[in-house]
Amino acid sequence: NxxxxxxxxxxxxxxxxxxxxxxxxxxxxxxGVCAVGTVHHPKGNIAVELLKNGLAxxxxxxxxxxxxxDVPALRIAENGAKRTxxxxxxxxxxxxxxxxSEVLGTVVEVLTGDTLSILPNGEAYDxxxxxxxxxxxxxxxxxxxxxxxxxxxxxxxxxxxxxLRVLAVGKVAKVVIHYEREIPFGETPEKRQFGxxxxxxxxxxxxxxxxxxxxxxxxxRDDDEKSARYDELLVAEGMAKVAKRGIHSExxxxxxxxxxxxxxxKAKSYSGSLMRSGSMxxxxxxxxxxxxxxxxxxxxxxQIVFAPNYLRCPQPSPNPGAxxxxxxxxxxxxxKRHARMTVLQRTVEITCSSVTMGGVLTGSMYVGQxxxxxxxxxxxxxxxxxxxxxxxxxYGEAPKHLVDTQIAxxxxxxxxxSVAQPTQAEKTPKxxxxxxxxxxxxxxxxxxxxxxxxxxxRVAGEEAGKxxxxxxxxxxxxxxxxxxxxxxxxxxxxxxxxxxxxxxAWFRAKIMEKVGATKVQVLYIDHGNVAIVSVATQxxxxxxxLGVERVPAVAKEAQLALTVTRGLDDEDGxxxxxxxxxxxWGKDLTARIHTEEDGILQVTLMDGSTSINESLVxxxxxxxxxxxxxxxxxxxxxxxNTVSKLASDLQxxxxxxxxxxxxxxxxxDIGDDDEE
Numbered sequence: 002n003x004x005x006x007x008x009x010x011x012x013x014x015x016x017x018x019x020x021x022x023x024x025x026x027x028x029x030x031x032x033g034v035c036a037v038g039t040v041h042h043p044k045g046n047i048a049v050e051l052l053k054n055g056l057a058x059x060x061x062x063x064x065x066x067x068x069x070x071d072v073p074a075l076r077i078a079e080n081g082a083k084r085t086x087x088x089x090x091x092x093x094x095x096x097x098x099x100x101x102s103e104v105l106g107t108v109v110e111v112l113t114g115d116t117l118s119i120l121p122n123g124e125a126y127d128x129x130x131x132x133x134x135x136x137x138x139x140x141x142x143x144x145x146x147x148x149x150x151x152x153x154x155x156x157x158x159x160x161x162x163x164x165l166r167v168l169a170v171g172k173v174a175k176v177v178i179h180y181e182r183e184i185p186f187g188e189t190p191e192k193r194q195f196g197x198x199x200x201x202x203x204x205x206x207x208x209x210x211x212x213x214x215x216x217x218x219x220x221x222r223d224d225d226e227k228s229a230r231y232d233e234l235l236v237a238e239g240m241a242k243v244a245k246r247g248i249h250s251e252x253x254x255x256x257x258x259x260x261x262x263x264x265x266x267k268a269k270s271y272s273g274s275l276m277r278s279g280s281m282x283x284x285x286x287x288x289x290x291x292x293x294x295x296x297x298x299x300x301x302x303x304q305i306v307f308a309p310n311y312l313r314c315p316q317p318s319p320n321p322g323a324x325x326x327x328x329x330x331x332x333x334x335x336x337k338r339h340a341r342m343t344v345l346q347r348t349v350e351i352t353c354s355s356v357t358m359g360g361v362l363t364g365s366m367y368v369g370q371x372x373x374x375x376x377x378x379x380x381x382x383x384x385x386x387x388x389x390x391x392x393x394x395x396y397g398e399a400p401k402h403l404v405d406t407q408i409a410x411x412x413x414x415x416x417x418x419s420v421a422q423p424t425q426a427e428k429t430p431k432x433x434x435x436x437x438x439x440x441x442x443x444x445x446x447x448x449x450x451x452x453x454x455x456x457x458x459r460v461a462g463e464e465a466g467k468x469x470x471x472x473x474x475x476x477x478x479x480x481x482x483x484x485x486x487x488x489x490x491x492x493x494x495x496x497x498x499x500x501x502x503x504x505x506a507w508f509r510a511k512i513m514e515k516v517g518a519t520k521v522q523v524l525y526i527d528h529g530n531v532a533i534v535s536v537a538t539q540x541x542x543x544x545x546x547l548g549v550e551r552v553p554a555v556a557k558e559a560q561l562a563l564t565v566t567r568g569l570d571d572e573d574g575x576x577x578x579x580x581x582x583x584x585x586w587g588k589d590l591t592a593r594i595h596t597e598e599d600g601i602l603q604v605t606l607m608d609g610s611t612s613i614n615e616s617l618v619x620x621x622x623x624x625x626x627x628x629x630x631x632x633x634x635x636x637x638x639x640x641x642n643t644v645s646k647l648a649s650d651l652q653x654x655x656x657x658x659x660x661x662x663x664x665x666x667x668x669x670d671i672g673d674d675d676e677e
Contacts, residue, residue: 005089009056016042016050027066037063039071046071052078055088058223069236076232096180096226099192104133104176108169108200110345114142114161114216115207117169117198119176126338137207138179138195138228142216143248149542151485156254157247161215168206170346175199180226197230205230212237214247260303263295264491265360266514268305272356275301283307283351285344290314291336291386292378293361294344296351307351309366309378311399314387315417332417336386344368344377382406385416440643445592447585448556449529453566453577453622457529457556461589466555469509469527472547477506485541489521494549497523498539499532509547509554510534526554559602562595563631563648564614566623573665577622584613595644596637603634605647614647618654621664624671625651 023041030037040047051057052075059079064072083090106121115137124131142162143155178196185191198206210216211234218234221227228234242249262268275281278301286304287295292314296307315333347368354364366377381387382403389407393399411418449457459466476496482505487495489512497510510523513531521540522533526549534540545551567574591607606613617623625631631648635641659666 005056008088009051012051012054012056013047016047027063030062037066039067046074049074049078053081055082055085055090058089060223061221064232065235065239069232069239072232072235098178098181098194100178100194102178104135104178104196106133106174106176108172108174109341111162111166111170113145114158114165114210115140116193117165117174119174120342122173126342127335129338134191134193135176135178135198136193136195137210137216138197139219139221139231139234140207140211140216140228141219142210148486148488149545151542153486154256156256157215159257160247161210164210164213164215165206166346168203168209169198169200172200174206177229179228195228197228205233208234208237212241212246214241214244214249217248258302259297260301261490262303262305262362263360265358266491268360268362269356271303272353272362275303275305275353275362276355278353280350280352282348284348285346288337288340288345290317290333291340291381294340296349298351306361307353307366308357308361308363309381310354310363311389311393311403312378312381312387313390314381331420332386335416336381339381339384339386343380349377350374378403379406383410383415385410385413385418388417440593440595440638440640442591442593445590446588447590450578450582450586451529452569453574453581453617454561454564455559456581456585457558458592459555459557463555465552466527469547469552469555472552473507473509473527476544476547480507480541482506484535484538487536487540487542489515489536489540491515494526494543495523496541496543496547497525497532497534499525499530507541509543509549525556527556529556529558557602558600559592559594559604561614561617561623562603562605562634562644563626563651564617564623565626566617567665573622576664577617580617580620580622581613584608584611584616593643596634605643612647612650615650615654618651619658619663621658621661621666624665625655 017040024038025041026036026038028037029035042050048057052059059075064075067075082088083093086093104119104121106119106124108117109120109126109132110118112118112134117135117137118132119135120126120132126132142165143158145158145162146152146154176196176198178194181192181194183190184193197204200206203209205228207216207228208230211218218231218238221231241247245251260267260271262271275298281298281300283296283298283305285294286297289295289306292312293306293308295304297304314336315330316327317333317337318329319327350367352364353362356362367374368377368380369375378387379402382389383406389399389403394404410416444461445458446461447456447458451457473496480496482498484498489495491512491514494509494511496507498505499508499510500506508525509527510525513522513524515521516533519537520533520535522531523540524531566577569575569578585606585608588608590613592602593605593607595603595605597603614623618625625648631644634644638644658664659670662669665671
């Protein structure tokens with residue numbers, strides 16, 4: 002028997018056995034075998050007496066069936082037995098809370114639909130460690146999905162988070178801590194505090210979420226600590242169920258779809274519409290630094306990356322766990338914290354005026370309302386947390402009031418102006434004759450031919466290629482060939498399906514562009530080929546261990562140095578590509594790498610003692626690049642003798658092809674603009 006089971010049985014037998022009593026039925030358990038009800042003794046409710054004497058515990062699943070008016074008496078009786086350590090509570094000790102049991106502070110951020118980040122009163126926000134992470138006690142919000150794990154959002158996850166944002170962000174909250182839990186978080190568990198959050202006239206914002214159907218009451222074990230307002234939460238949930246609100250609705254849930262304009266190509270195509278829209282309300286969803294944000298524009302149903310005009314903000318520290326980034330600059334973290342405290346998850350007013358090459362919308366930004374409305378750029382510059390772009394000042398594009406604000410901040414030595422600024426001479430990197438590039442040679446094997454002078458290759462015998470091939474074979478074996486939910490964001494590296502003749506398999510691929518609503522064009526980064534694939538059936542997220550930050554792309558892109566061929570839309574261009582294939586495909590070649598331009602290596606390909614660059618020119622399938630290109634290449638090398646010799650050899654080969662009317666020269670001179 003469990004402790005106190007015999008005493009509880011005797012207590013009930015003495016008072017109820019062989020007596021005629023009234024019973025109120027409330028329901029049954031899931032099996033329908035055990036009925037749940039209230040036994041009315043002439044002197045009261047027998048359940049209350051059992052709880053008062055410590056001979057029973059309240060059961061969460063059956064409490065939900067009771068009339069809300071009957072629950073407080075039961076709860077008071079159980080709490081009394083806990084305080085006096087009576088019966089089954091003889092060894093009960095109140096939960097130990099690390100730190101204060103009450104916290105008064107400002108809500109900085111809503112992390113999930115039931116978790117907040119709060120800055121306690123009296124604490125200076127000079128570090129992220131000063132923020133306290135608090136979860137709503139006995140409240141469960143729908144969980145946001147995880148793309149990497151292939152887990153979709155639960156219905157109303159985003160609506161719940163947004164409702165809590167409206168209720169809490171930027172407002173003073175009083176938190177009463179009820180209990181703590183160890184929450185799995187990365188490699189080490191995190192001790193999370195759970196409490197009741199009161200804001201303004203709302204005694205419990207968790208109750209508001211439950212009553213409006215955005216969250217549910219947490220199911221606890223009988224011996225678990227609960228919110229002091231647990232019974233009120235149950236009542237609120239019951240009312241939401243009756244009214245069929247939110248997650249209790251019988252209507253099928255439709256997830257709102259947003260137009261993500263964080264991709265440069267889409268941002269540029271939609272920028273004209275956003276500029277014509279004039280002043281718009283936007284919600285700041287994420288802060289990259291003090292003057293760069295991810296925003297949601299509800300009226301346009303889109304997400305954008307936005308930066309205020311004319312500002313240059315110091316670089317903050319990389320986020321914890323992020324891969325190596327740029328080092329932090331003075332007052333970069335202060336500037337980011339100012340933005341988090343001032344505009345994060347708030348509604349701001351923006352006007353878009355232009356878009357950068359990287360797809361960032363720029364324009365003016367105002368925060369606050371009514372008499373509190375202010376220009377965010379002026380506020381940031383005045384505090385010395387950003388500076389006006391010097392180029393804008395030099396060209397006379399920066400507004401006078403913004404320049405005057407910076408001059409005042411410099412005079413007052415606030416923010417970044419309180420530390421010595423590097424002079425222009427210090428900013429300019431020192432150079433010398435030894436900074437030029439050194440040529441190198443390596444053995445390679447071609448993996449893809451794009452044109453007569455453009456191709457991809459792998460370094461022969463390189464271990465990284467073997468490891469990646471084996472890893473992707475294992476990836477295919479573990480996951481099969483079925484697609485999985487994947488965010489088709491341009492520039493993202495994913496796993497894409499491809500049939501190389503031995504059967505379908507997964508390969509690492511970079512999404513280059515979207516093709517219609519259901520397909521994307523991908524570049525297989527370990528081989529160099531391009532394909533158009535279905536998002537639903539031919540893509541899936543890539544394991545973290547297979548990311549390019551762990552193993553860079555194995556295939557390298559290259560061009561034949563100083564060698565110009567026609568495109569594949571021309572017969573001579575096709576002949577050049579076929580000739581390159583016949584001379585180089587399937588062979589171990591020597592590549593003499595001269596330099597790199599825009600990520601493409603400039604090489605001379607050697608098959609033994611034969612220069613493939615020279616062979617193409619000799620056969621009239623290519624021509625030598627213009628002299629300005631030759632000179633540009635020579636200036637970037639320590640020793641330009643090999644390039645000079647290559648240029649001389651190509652010039653002689655071109656003369657031979659021209660005189661013999663071979664290939665592209667068969668109709669005479671082709672003119673200087675042919676290569677364009």
